[in-house]
Amino acid sequence: MNGLVENYDVVVIGAGHAGCEAALAAARLGLETIVFTVSVDSIALMPCNPNIGGSSKGHLVREIDALGGEMGKNIDKTFIQSKMLNQSKGPAVHSLRAQADKNAYSRGMRKVLENTDHLTVKQAEVTKLLVEDQVIQGVETYSGAKYMARAVVLCTGTYLKARCIYGDISNYTGPNGLQPANYLTDSLKENGVEMFRFKTGTPARIDKRSIDFSKMEEQFGDEKVVPFSFSTDPADVQIDQASCWLTYTNEHTHEIIRANLDRSPLYSGMIEGTGPRYCPSIEDKVVKFADKNRHQVFIEPEGLYTNEMYVGGMSSSLPEDVQHEMYHSVAGLEHVKIVRNAYAIEYDCINPRQLTAALQFKAIKGLFSGGQFNGSSGYEEAAAQGLVAGVNAAQYVKGKDLLILDRSESYIGVLIDDLVTKENHEPYRMMTSRAEYRLLLRQDNADQRLRKKGYEVGLISQEQYEALLLKEQQIEEEIHRVEHVNIGSSTEVQNLLEVNHSTVLKSGTTMAELIKRPELNYMMLAPIDKNRPELPEDVQEQVNINIKYEGYIKRQLKQVEQFKKLETKRIPEDLDYETIKSLRIEAKQKLELYRPMNIGQASRISGVSPADISVLLVFLEQMRR
């Protein structure tokens, strides 16, 4: 029996995207932190797609950065191509997506971890949670060593009892053949934690030298790259970018798949886990969308110093020989060499309704969790939760208020609220349509929404915070100015309008009114705005958006006001719903199960009706008196 016992403030289990943010946050807040990983070489590993960001995920990265997380800074240093998606659409759905050099990304994050004060990196498999009287005491590793801590953060990703499958081949390994964590699930169950089994999948990686790019369309990055991090100098990210390539599946590909469906572990029942609908395998696409005669396939580099390329759009768990035939049927891949086969992976995760919005287990004090362990999917979703869980582990140890973000202020708030209050039957992915107030939750204003919270917690420096205050002041002053700048119908003005296909003026108007015209914007009108002060680009952008979409923004602000009213009505943690006799049985059971922290959250639980909410309000008032 190993008698080693060490003491820490915070233990983080797992060093993937969630674990890294959690460990960094706790250590940066001054707490002695240890982060466990089954392999130090796999810190911040990107085992699936080589991207950071994308629609709504880009928002998450911005928010992580605004709060003082690391993901945005790290991708800014290690990206090889970058695009702002949806640029022709409204500002709410603009989203950054970068191709990462996976190896560089992983090394970059490892370097930050290894050089952060108060942070210890440890290679070991945690096998047991040490819990006494519903309070976490620490963890035990496979060797029997004990690490005592006031708070523990679980970020085990897809490693719990992981199994990788293609065809009838199945290996009990984590992603990329890494060692799985086979014991922790049992310890969690012993402590009353309800587990789910989810699955996800990844496509093959292929050798660049065996691809015929002449049959594909080249995809370039943006000419002008916008960084993810609010702290990155835009000048530093204007690099030579790598290309991606677009090709398509065809009827022949689909025939091969259809002919071999019976050999798919999904259809034969060998895989029991629940897979994500938004990230279907190619066999799923062919079955579900039988009328489509081709599907897009994106060939993306895995990094600058490897010939491996990712086959986006063709994840699969078909047998090796079928995969071979299937990939070879795609234009440009006729002679392709497959480096790594596509596979599906099954893993244990929790039913996240056992968590509070602070990502703390309701039943075990001091135990927090983040990432795929909570039933989400995606690097960005993981990092966002890891950050919140890590901050809260630190706040908990310090005895301070936990950080809870709500649906009206951030995508992270939407993500966590969805996880902890809604029935979740598949790995959860962020989408802009999940955010009710998305006009307010833009990627361009994440700093205005969240920097203050990061500052209050202690992850954002005084200097960074003051820079934000200055920016806000500049925005406010400029909006005020523009609203009061009168524009007459001078020749210069009329010419500018005509050139931009805008109706000429019959009488005078204000600069703000002109900005609101769909065909115009703040930047275009500079020549006729004589006293315009020189302002940074990000300030100009905010002025433009706030004036241009003023009506819509005001409407959403009004809705948020309504929303906030219910969110501020707190429900006592120990409320015994059984004693509220007028609640319907279904509502009682659901409320008992979810134990919402406020009336707003209660109202979002399925099976709780407006009448139940009324009853609850009356009951709470009765208690208060």
Added chain:
Amino acid sequence: MDTKTTIAAVASAMSTAGIGIIRISGPECMDIIHKVYRSKKNKKNIMDVPTHTIHYGFIYDGEQVIDEVLVMIMRGPHTYTGEDTVEIDCHGGILAMRRVLETVIKYGARPAEPGEFTKRAFLNGRIDLSQAEAVIDVINAKNEYALKSSMNQLKGSVLQAIGEIRSKILYHIAYIESALDDPEHISIDGYGESLKNEILPLRENIQKLLDTTGEGKLIHEGIKTVIVGKPNAGKSSLLNLLVGENRAIVTDIAGTTRDILEETITLHGISLRMIDTAGIRSTEDVIEKIGVQKAKEYAEDADLILYVVDASDELDENDFEIMELLKSKKAIVLLNKTDLDIRTSQEKLQGMVDAPVLAISAREERGIDLLEGRIKEMFFAGELQFNDEVYITNVRHKAALEAAQDSLGLVLQSIADGMPEDFYSIDLMNGYEELGSITGETVGEDLVNEIFSKFCTGK
């Protein structure tokens, strides 16, 4: 749930057709009454009057007079709800009362949720703790009724129409959203033009529904009336007669959700929902076929029972059972076939039941005026009631339809203004939610499910 909006509802029971009270409560109720009230000479400023005073005048919608009213101004906190409250006594009967309520809603109030006045009274400390349980019971009872009425009262055809509009709206949202989510797979450039052409017919359909709300076609209103009696007593002839005589038939629909045939008729401005089991007129009699038990079930729910007795026949077991049934209900006994040889006399029958007995002959169309007169009397004496929640439900539905119509209007506006596509789905979603509030459906995971089932996205 929220206590900052201004709510309105009918505060009196809708039984007596003479006077009804509309109550408005909340921060904006003074503004609203200011917009709709005019004194006789239009000189009084209702905003300036002292609290707890009553004012004679008229309710106007723009330049149109709606009703002659008394308005009571009560400023908080010394009101039932503790908030600023206005009560409007309407003089013009049910129709006018309905229009006053609609006008008040048009100018900024929203229809009150069931039990909401009471709830506010409690939350604002106007009702003490000992009554809290009772408050909860009121909320529950009213909600149960409202829920029943919003589901049951809603006609099958309306339910279907709303369902179709909703599923189309959802499809468009899902299309836009999947393209935003995965712009490299799905392109929606220039979608505005085609969306416009899809929205226009949806708005027409909503308008059709709105047009019918005024005539009570959206939901079933009226006194739920059931005709019972033995086979061949003349129930069908009576129904045909009532329906046939009445040129004011409002509707005739075969419910899609239940096997019940309903006909709404109006007698002297009073709506009766005549309820008949499906095929009762073409197949055999309900009592013979399904037994008294079934008739009991229908009668249980009824506001009024019309019991038809064949005067040319002897009373038997079946009649005695029906008489038992009548004891706890409002009923009128109709002694039919009085044109034939009489075996059961009016006197004999009247001795056996508490309900009034009227002699009629459906075949000779005699005595129907007596029946009509009797129903009218009972209604105005307040003996017959129908729950005002049904009526309130209708007002709420109308408000929701209008809100949905406005939302689709905003989509068209955004398209006309050349706004990007993501703006369309915001208002589309609002419209979708409003329509869902009529059919009792919440959004939940609808959109996400629609996106994944209809559109192929993802890596």
